[in-house]
Amino acid sequence: MPFAYYERLSAARKRIYRRSDEIHAVRLPAPAALAPLVARVEHWLRAEHRDELELACQRLANGVCDQLGVRRVRIRLFAVRPRADWGELHGLYEAADGRTPEISVWMRTAQRRRVVAFRTFVRTLAHELCHHLDFELFKLPETFHTEGFYKRESSMLNQLAGPPPARPPRAV
Numbered sequence: 001m002p003f004a005y006y007e008r009l010s011a012a013r014k015r016i017y018r019r020s021d022e023i024h025a026v027r028l029p030a031p032a033a034l035a036p037l038v039a040r041v042e043h044w045l046r047a048e049h050r051d052e053l054e055l056a057c058q059r060l061a062n063g064v065c066d067q068l069g070v071r072r073v074r075i076r077l078f079a080v081r082p083r084a085d086w087g088e089l090h091g092l093y094e095a096a097d098g099r100t101p102e103i104s105v106w107m108r109t110a111q112r113r114r115v116v117a118f119r120t121f122v123r124t125l126a127h128e129l130c131h132h133l134d135f136e137l138f139k140l141p142e143t144f145h146t147e148g149f150y151k152r153e154s155s156m157l158n159q160l161a162g163p164p165p166a167r168p169p170r171a172v
């Protein structure tokens with residue numbers, strides 16, 4: 001089932017949407033090799049050190065891009081998430097012709113200015129990297145949020161940060 005906005009797309013864009021929806025995973029050739037880089041991200045996020053965290057994110061993004069054989073993306077890390085009527089901005093992917101694509105991520109929530117939880121932070125990074133891969137790896141002319149896209153995001157998150165924590169059994 002495509003998301004509601006699918007109906008408003010042109011026929012050409014619907015085709016791109018459907019291609020995006022059909023890809024369910026990103027397979028990293030050697031995720032274990034990225035584990036030390038993920039550990040650095042966790043360390044510097046908890047230490048709330050912006051410069052070191054930015055560098056750790058850059059190295060992790062480089063590792064992902066290099067493993068998948070796509071060009072690298074520049075990471076920019078900011079302090080407090082921007083907030084608007086629609087909510088908080090977690091991350092942003094920007095690609096313009098002739099420039100190195102950029103990913104912006106924020107390390108603190110707008111509401112309480114708390115450091116973002118580690119898994120949420122890695123998910124945001126994986127999300128923005130998936131936008132990059134839509135263009136660079138899957139050669140899609142446009143990057144849409146489709147169910148397939150969110151599956152790719154989760155697949156990358158699970159390869160980087162491990163499977164989601166098991167939910168405690170619910171009382172009946």
Ligand SMILES: [Zn+2]
Pocket residue numbers: 127131145
């Ligand atoms: Zn997005």
